[in-house]
Amino acid sequence: MSRWWPESARRSTALAAVLLSVAVFALGWWGIREFVSVQLSRDAVRSTRAQLDRVADAYRLGALDSAVLSGDAQFEVVADDGRAVVHSTQLSRLDPAWRPLPPAPVGAPDGWTTTTTEALHPGTHPQWREYRTYTVVGTVVDNVPAALVEPTGRTGSTVAEGLAPSTSGAHYRLTVYLFVLPWDTLNTLKLFDETLAVFVPVAVLLTALVAWLAAGRALRPVEAIRRELAEVSASQLGRRVPVPRSRDEIARLANTTNATLDRLQHTHEQQERFVADASHELRSPLANLRTGLEVALAHPERADWPAVAERSLLDVGRLHRITADLLQLAVDPGGVARVPVDLADVVREQVAERSAGSGKPAVRSFVDGPAVVLGEPVQLERLLRNLLDNAVRHASSAVTVTVGHHAGTVVLEVLDDGPGIPPAERERVFDRFARLDDARTRDAGGSGLGLTLAREIARRHGGSLVVADSATGACLLVRLPAEGA
Template sequence: MLKISRLWPASIRRGNTLAAALICALLFTVGALGVHALVSHELSATAKNATTNDLDRLVSAYRVASRGGGRTALASAVLSDPMFVVVADSGKAVVTSDAIARLSPQWTIPGPAPAGAPADWTTTTSVTLRSDAHPNWREFRTYTVFGRVVDDVPAGLVEPLGRAGSTLDSGLSGSGNGSFRLTVYLFVPPWNTIQALQLFDNTMAGFVPLAVVIVALVAWFASGSALRSVEAIRRELAEVSGNRLDRRVPVPRSHDEVARLAVTTNDTLDRLQQAHLRQERFVADASHELRSPLASLRTGLEVALAHRDRADWPAVAERSLLDVSRLQRITADLLQLAVEDGHPPSDLVDVADLVTEQLAERSLGTGPAVLATVAGAALVRGDSVQLERLLRNLLDNAVRHARSSVRVTVSESDGAVVLEVVDDGPGVAGPDRERVFDRFVRLDEARARDAGGAGLGLTLARDIALRHDGTLRIEDGDAGARFVARLPRA
């Protein structure tokens, strides 16, 4: 196997061409041998049937002549240059056909029928004609021979023995008494079979190589045509790098496997580009948003260390803890946004339970009152942790901007679970209702550091809604901001 793999061409085009040529040569060769055998069998069967009929004519001629037909009956048994021999019980040839006699072969005359053979006795044997002087003549070969027996043939139709001629009555001159039992042998002529097979072999000897060449050429050009698309895909992929992820491979119009490969490759490049963009965006977001709290934390600590005597260390620690908490919150949001998009787990989650838990958690704190209206169980399929994060971010945003109260409503409408979070704050102007979902966007009245948030909460909330095949948008309300999330009902 190792030697074959070394000898086999490394090129797909050459390998396909060689494989096609070898398979074609094998199939046509096996087919030619099979057809050769079939033609040989059919032609041999035809020749044997014709020989059987001619032998019946010879035997019938002797029988008719024995019943009074005389030499005329024997003369009527004319064959087209037959090869036959008539043998007496003594083993001597009575008459040999000219087709054999003129060859002067070195051969063994077939023996007579066994004693007591019935009138319908027949035999099939083989006789070899040869000549040391002319060993290459086509007539010198082994023949299939059919034999029949004829009883009570008058001596006048047999003597003299050892005659030669193209008919049974050739050279008859005897008028003796008595009768003979004769065995008539007729050779099966192979010439039609030989000529037909030779013509077939000569034809196939030219056709098979031509067919192999044609198949090889077709395979060569077909492989080249198919591989041109693959080569184009390879060239485009070679140009793809970290700075050129926007490159796409050409999709052939053939709609075949190569076209599907190109489509899949482009889909993969799309995913790689999106992952790369998410990574770049994460790095940019982290460097952008973490710079400020880190600088504030470092500045506060450096000032405190520079004035160790007068520093209010508990206050420094509290401010540092606030900065660290903000850093932790920003980092968690960034990591959540950096997670690769995909379908969340399909667990059953009751949004009403999430609202109840959030209200219980916030009831002990200070700030605007949070009220809820829940119509009953509201089941969706998804990740309970992510959905809880969505609700928490919406509530944090509402509480941050509300004057006195926040209302949460859970209901069902048109096959969807509807979660509404409404505050009585200043609201969001129409032009800003989509912009607030962008990263690090904080409207003017919310930019003060003590307002909290890094501008990632609403971005993360919409991202979670989209991952659950839902939507999150700001809709019109009586007062304040009205955030409405719609998730498919389980």
């Protein structure tokens, strides 16, 4: 930012408005002045040419007394030989060294007209403002009798001044010139300039004031948003910025800011849960592992080292499962790629893998054709694996997996014949490390995060996971959007 340009948005807006208004008013002033000047100059030329026509008609009619001009008129009548017949005293007064204008070209007919320019040189005359270039209009009057011309070289305020009786029968061709006087134009332009010299500064000041007030009013919600954001901290992520009632860009900014704060709060809470869950749940297996090893090392000669290693391996496995589940829950799903996945194939693979074991509840599947969804294959496999692990741990003899379709969704049902889940606990089982009071308490084989992670994966894929009613055992029901639905 330039050193002379203010950093404040309000001041910048007001200054920009002032500069823009100055530029607009200056251009408007100049443009209107030029337009008025051209129009007034054209009117002055037309008026002067009308006076010239009256003087020419007076010569033709022989009635010069009718050729009355104003007292400050500047005119000159020139004969074909270049002699000045008569010119106004104004010319002699304003330019003492005045020389006659040239006559019309030879052969120019009666009524021939011309427009030219001529500069006056006052010399030592005090009226220095008269040192200017004038527009001069001229016309030809032919066959003028000597009585309206002689004697030549006259000066006066009218073309008839100084005439003397003449008996000469000569006739002259005269070129009559009349200067276009700019006084009306100059006076009008002066009044125009004086008026705008007062109006423009007042208009610029009003523009600056309006811009200042409008910018202040527009930025007031921004300042409120800034103050509220300044109060947001790690311990006060629940604060939200005020949203103005208008539907302009600032309102959208406030809504976006609040949405960002929502995401930040969610992420912060997720991190806090992760830290709390990890510190809480990792403490027990780590303590067991350390205690077992310390006891064995304290009495190495009496320790059953294979049993110690086996117990330690179980604790390490539990630590591994808990860590993997916690990390999976902490993963941001925004970058997960979505590809077509046939959930029926995933079910067949998982069921075939578990059917190979012995001494465990039987796992059966019922698949109603392909069940394609859009998702991440590894996560969808993890969802089914967690549901099956949970069902197998609590089933008495059998687990049934069913895959079907309903209203544009793929429905996955995992049913066991275990003790079931009481209706009051059907939501709490999805909480992290939730413990039930009955037979479905978490055993040593689980991390306490399996159902939590399964629901999170379903949610990430636009679906849901709930505990449904069943005649026996627990029924976990997953609904995912079918491909193309």
